[in-house]
Structure formats: C-alpha cells, structure tokens
Amino acid sequence: xxxxxxxxxxxxxxxxxxxxxxxxxxxxxxxxxxxxxxxxxxxxxxxxxxxxxxxxxxxxxxxxxxxxxxxxxxxxxxxxxxxxxxxxxxxxxxxxxxxxxxxxxxxxxxxxxxxxxxxxxxxxxxxxxxxxxxxxxxxxxxxxxxxxxxxxxxxxxxxxxxxxxxxxxxxxxxxxxxxxxxxxxxxxxxxxxxxxxxxxxxxxxxxxxxxxxxxxxxxxxxxxxxxxxxxxxxxxxxxxxxxxxxxxxxxxxxxxxxxxxxxxxxxxxxxxxxxxxxxxxxxxxxxxxxxxxxxxxxxxxxxxxxxxxxxxxxxxxxxxxxxxxxxxxxxxxxxxxxxxxxxxxxxxxxxxxxxxxxxxxxx
Numbered sequence: 572x573x574x575x576x577x578x579x580x581x582x583x584x585x586x587x588x589x590x591x592x593x594x595x596x597x598x599x600x601x602x603x604x605x606x607x608x609x610x611x612x613x614x615x616x617x618x619x620x621x622x623x624x625x626x627x628x629x630x631x632x633x634x635x636x637x638x639x640x641x642x643x644x645x646x647x648x649x650x651x652x653x654x655x656x657x658x659x660x661x662x663x664x665x666x667x668x669x670x671x672x673x674x675x676x677x678x679x680x681x682x683x684x685x686x687x688x689x690x691x692x693x694x695x696x697x698x699x700x701x702x703x704x705x706x707x708x709x710x711x712x713x714x715x716x717x718x719x720x721x722x723x724x725x726x727x728x729x730x731x732x733x734x735x736x737x738x739x740x741x742x743x744x745x746x747x748x749x750x751x752x753x754x755x756x757x758x759x760x761x762x763x764x765x766x767x768x769x770x771x772x773x774x775x776x777x778x779x780x781x782x783x784x785x786x787x788x789x790x791x792x793x794x795x796x797x798x799x800x801x802x803x804x805x806x807x808x809x810x811x812x813x814x815x816x817x818x819x820x821x822x823x824x825x826x827x828x829x830x831x832x833x834x835x836x837x838x839x840x841x842x843x844x845x846x847x848x849x850x851x852x853x854x855x856x857x858x859x860x861x862x863x864x865x866x867x868x869x870x871x872x873x874x875x876x877x878x879x880x881x882x883x884x885x886x887x888x889x890x891x892x893x894x895x896x897x898x899x900x901x902x903x904x905x906x907x908x909x910x911x912x913x914x915x916x917x918x919x920x921x922x923x924x925x926x927x928x929x930x931x932x933x934x
Contacts, residue, residue, distance in 0.1 A: 577910045582767075585609045586760050590740040590750045593678065595647035595733045596665045599623050599786045602643055602756065606784050610763045613770035614782060624798045626783040627766055633779035635925050638807040639765060639916055640795065641758025642788030642874055645751065646898055648734040650679065653724070657717035659688065662708070664733060665789030668898050669708045675900070677713060677734050681727035688715040688734075738900040746905055747831070753902040754812045757892060757909060759784045761810055764913045765920065777925040778805075788874055795874035799881040806847060806886045806929060807878040808916060812904070813838075813865060813891035827865045829893045831905040834861030835912045836891040840871045842879035844886035846929040851888055854919045860911050865891070886929035890915055 578586070589609070594602025603625045607617050614627030625643070646665035653659055659679075673692030678685045691714045692706070704710070713734070717723045740750040748757070766782045768774075781802050785794035788811075799807070815831045816823050829836050837851055855862045870876050871889055879887040892912050895903040 577906050582760075582764060585763070586748070587740050589760060590752060590756055593680070593735045594643055594645050594752065594756065595680075595735055596644040596787055596789045598647075598680070598733050599643045602759075603784065603786075606643065606759050606763060610766050610782060613763075613766040620798055620801055622786055622794060622797060624783065624785045624794045626781050626798065626802070628782075629766070629769065629780040630776055631779060633777070633925075635778040635927075636781055636802060636804040637778055637920060637923055638781045638783050638799075638802060638804040638878065639762045639920060640783040640785060640807060640809050640874055640878065641762050641811065642755045642786070642794065643759055643784045644786050644789050644794070645735065645754070645756065646789050648677075650728060650730050650732040650734065653720045653728070653730070655720050657715070657719045657723050658691075659713040659715065659723065659728065660709070661711065661713065661734060666898055669706050669711055671899050672711045673706050676737055678737050679713070679715070679728055680733050680735070681729075683727035686715060686726050686728055688713040736900045742906075743903065747903045748906060748909065749901055749903050751900040751902060753894060753904055754897055755788065755810075757812070757904060758810045761892070761909060761913050761916065765917045768913070768917050769920070774921060776920070778923065780920060785874055792874050792877040795877035796881070799878050799885065803882050804878070804885055806923065806927070807875075808847070808851070808888055808890060808919060809873055809875040809878060810890050810892065810912060810916065811873040811875075812894040812897065812902075814897060815893045815895045815903075818895055829863050829865055829891075831893045831895060831903065832907060833863050833893070834908060835915050836863045836865045836893055838865050838867055838871060838875075838889040838891060840867035840875070840889070841869065842871055842876045843888050844879065844929055846931070847886045847888040850922060851890060851915065851919050854922050855915055858914065858918050860915050860918070862911075862915065863893070
C-alpha cells in the first residue's frame with residue numbers, strides 16, 4: 572500500500588534537507604539552522620542556548636510551560652590518530668557501530684570543507700578462511716589516499732575532526748523513510764510538524780508550548796539536561812526512536828515486540844509519569860490513533876530521563892517511533908508511524924489544560 576500522500580511537498584522538502592544535513596554530536600549547528608528556519612513561521616519566538624539546543628515558543632509569556640522534545644544530534648566518529656603512512660584511526664562520538672564501518676565512504680569535516688575518505692578492510696582473499704577477524708574500534712582505519720601524515724594534515728585534517736557518513740534520504744517501497752540519522756532527526760521533523768499543524772489550524776493554547784530540539788543526546792542526554800534547567804517546564808512529552816524487534820537476530824522475550832507500521836510506542840518506565848502517559852493513551856484511544864506499548868527497566872535511555880529528574884521532578888512521558896537497523900546508515904521508519912506520532916503529540920498537547928497537575932497525591 573502506497574503512503575506517498577501522507578506528507579505534502581513542503582514537509583518532504585524540509586525532511587530531505589534536514590536529514591541530509593550533517594548534525595554530529597557537539598557539532599549540530601548546520602542541522603539546527605535548517606530546523607529553526609522551518610519552525611520560525613509557526614512559533615512566536617525561537618531561542619538557542621550556549622551549546623546549540625534550539626527551541627520555538629508559542630505563548631512565551633505564559634507561566635505554565637509544556638515541552639515537546641526531540642534530539643538533534645547524530646552519531647559520528649572523531650579523528651583520534653594519524654599514522655606516519657597517512658592512515659586515520661578513530662574514536663566514537665556517540666554510539667557509532669564499528670561493525671558496519673569497513674568499506675563505508677566517509678565525510679571528514681575540516682575548516683577547509685569536507686574531505687572524502689573510506690574505511691578500509693583487508694580483501695577476502697587475504698583473510699584466513701574460518702578465522703576472519705571482526706572489525707573492532709581500534710582496528711578500523713580511514714584511507715584518504717594520502718601516503719604520509721604530512722599529506723593528511725595538508726588536507727586540513729587533524730585530531731578532533733568529526734567524521735560522518737554521506738548516506739542520504741530516500742523512500743523505500745513507497746512505505747519507508749530510509750537514511751542515516753533518522754535517530755533522531757525524524758523526531759525534530761515530527762515536533763516541527765506539530766508546531767506547523769497548531770499554527771495552520773489556528774489552535775489557541777492557554778499555556779506556553781516549548782518545541783525543543785536538544786543537542787548531545789547520544790553522549791548522555793546532555794543537551795536535554797541543560798535546556799530543561801533553562802525552561803523549567805511543568806510537563807514534558809519526549810519523542811525518540813525505539814527498536815523494531817521483528818527483524819532477525821532479536822530476542823522478543825528480552826527486547827519486547829514493537830513493529831514498524833503498527834503505530835507509535837508508548838513507554839512504561841520509572842521516569843515516565845503515569846498520569847502523563849495515561850493522558851497520551853486516552854488521547855490515542857479517543858482519536859483512533861494506533862499505538863503500541865513497551866517497557867524499559869530502570870531508565871528509558873532517552874531525553875525523558877533528563878527531563879523527568881530535573882527541577883525537582885518534571886512529569887514526563889515518552890512516545891517512540893519504531894525503527895529498523897538503529898545506528899546504521901540505513902535506519903528505516905514507516906511513514907504511517909511518523910504521521911501517527913505527529914497526530915498523537917498534537918492531540919495530546921491539545922488535551923493538556925493550563926495549570927494541570929499531574930501529581931499522584933493532591934494533599
């Protein structure tokens with residue numbers, strides 16, 4: 572079944588540009604510019620903090636503050652060491668997967684511009700049958716075609732340069748969006764679409780809505796940790812990706828069962844405030860929005876944790892987007908799930924009342 576009509580051209584143009592713009596952890600500025608340009612017409616003001624988290628505000632003078640949030644950064648690599656023969660060794664910037672690196676083309680970001688390179692690997696002919704050595708972070712390397720360290724340095728490459736993959740956005744089988752960094756720039760897309768929907772429908776909110784695109788999630792929820800202290804919200808709805816567990820080599824009894832195409836995933840976890848979660852579930856049921864349930868032990872591993880445990884406790888909930896092949900260059904999400912996450916956040920925001928208390932005990 573084709574889902575091509577779920578998004579208009581304006582949305583697709585923004586999504587394509589946003590996903591294709593590199594936004595590595597700690598270096599999110601270019602992606603944030605794209606995001607802020609898109610959201611600006613739909614909010615009253617746009618702000619950023621010292622580390623680059625960006626947010627659009629509707630009703631900035633309101634005392635009661637509601638946050639909808641995603642994270643803006645993508646996993647990447649750092650140049651860590653340049654050998655005398657001109658090969659580059661790397662360390663992670665976020666949870667980059669060393670197993671997929673061999674034979675991948677890379678973009679090395681320098682002050683002179685992007686320099687191309689490739690992750691090399693010994694040819695199959697030269698590896699001992701039955702004793703193949705697996706890639707490990709300390710054994711993968713990048714070849715830029717240079718024969719010496721001096722040549723590499725002349726290209727503008729130095730220790731600390733960040734490295735991303737150039738893989739770009741496309742649609743698969745008229746159903747799936749595919750790209751690197753869907754985790755979690757698709758979240759930034761979805762919350763921006765919520766802001767657009769509120770503006771175009773002329774919805775009047777009687778509280779302040781903060782549409783937040785936070786940096787540095789992939790290295791410990793750091794952008795959210797900072798921005799929640801700045802905003803001091805009364806309630807927060809976070810969106811991120813979660814695993815589609817229906818592909819091979821995944822144990823459902825351990826990872827749960829979430830499937831692309833079956834709707835947003837509403838999470839249960841200690842950081843998830845039960846009353847906010849129930850508001851979301853009731854909203855989904857009332858509006859016939861399909862959804863799935865999942866549970867997280869101890870932490871969600873998302874910016875939900877940073878918001879929940881800040882400012883003396885902020886009632887927070889997590890709406891996740893099922894995704895296949897996380898932290899690869901072919902991350903996949905179903906277009907209908909993207910649409911339904913947008914709808915669920917939009918309707919949930921509209922169901923929140925000014926000064927609403929989510930406390931368990933009103934004493």
